[in-house]
Amino acid sequence: MARPPSALREHILRSALRLFAESGYKGTSLHDIAQVTGCSKAALLYHFASKDAILTELLTPAGEGLAALRARLTGLDGAAAAREAVTGFVDLALRFRLEVRVLFQDIPMMTTHPALGAVPAVVELLLTALAGGSTAPPDTVAAHMVLGAVSVTAADDLGVPEEVLRAEMIRGALRTLGRAPDHP
Amino acid sequence: MARPPSALREHILRSALRLFAESGYKGTSLHDIAQVTGCSKAALLYHFASKDAILTELLTPAGEGLAALRARLTGLDGAAAAREAVTGFVDLALRFRLEVRVLFQDIPMMTTHPALGAVPAVVELLLTALAGGSTAPPDTVAAHMVLGAVSVTAADDLGVPEEVLRAEMIRGALRTLGRAPDHP
DNA sequence: GTCAGATCTGACCGATCGGACAGTTATTGT
């Protein structure tokens, strides 16, 4: 990150993100990335220390977004917390659609990845916020469903304009939680 | 499948399913499966033609379940179709929790896998059923959310008893669709 | 012009992958 931005370097990142989202991390080889980028495999390892370093740099912004959401969430509770959790998570999922795809394709590796170290705690916080502070089955199930629904729908590419998608996802999530979208 | 059932053969299948669900298909080697099963790597390839053949046999029951759901769905429409789609899909996801995990971890490969050839058509049918026959943005988004919510929640292992989980998932899905759980 | 450092390449390395094969052990029908 201390490195000055290079054209090839960012080109590599874009290619890698696309390939990781298409075929998964393990399903994408350095050879594939180099070929799509149009450079040699060694060039990748000149700009990045390892294949994992590419993944780390790709996931870091999303991880920071999650941390920011956590910060915005602390202090809130009840209906306000749930609403902020829903809108915040939807916006985040839409801003990092490809990253979410990558995440979902290698869950076991990602849950322990350093770039996403804060994720489990944030998810936990999101779940309790979505469940309105409850930890009993009825609410926790709905909270899990919201996280799953938003993640998968954001990762999928249905042909809906992003603004419509955002509004409908928020409305759907609030309905899932049993809260009226407009009047709390 | 024409082969007579063998104790080791089914042991292999169980081990492979667990490992695939934990680490993904590409993240699991034949060596890993052999080690967990307690046999040699060559024994795996005696009972199965290839690594992919193991995956195929693991996913076939789930694929058949989806085909059966499709059969049960044809002819229905409107609210009845949506309700049947929800309960049918929830039951299916809960019956094949580990298989759903495997599916989600290698989406690009699975979408073209022969054992799941009927899946895209079934998903399409499920989506239209869930959307109440509509193909416009408001309903299609909610339909996608339901599929995502059910799949992810079933794959995750929250500590909720399966009966409670089933009931809450159905209720949540119907709420997501904007339908009252009890009174249509 | 030329020198230094950044950038990039082709060739190569050890490890691991899925899979093949010959041969050995267990099982079974007669």
Place this chain on the structure above:
DNA sequence: ACAATAACTGTCCGATCGGTCAGATCTGAC
């Protein structure tokens, strides 16, 4: 008892993986 077949193992194979390295090439300062 014994042949025949099923079940299984150890070993080897080519391909591919992530990663290394010495050297070629490009670039700007002086």
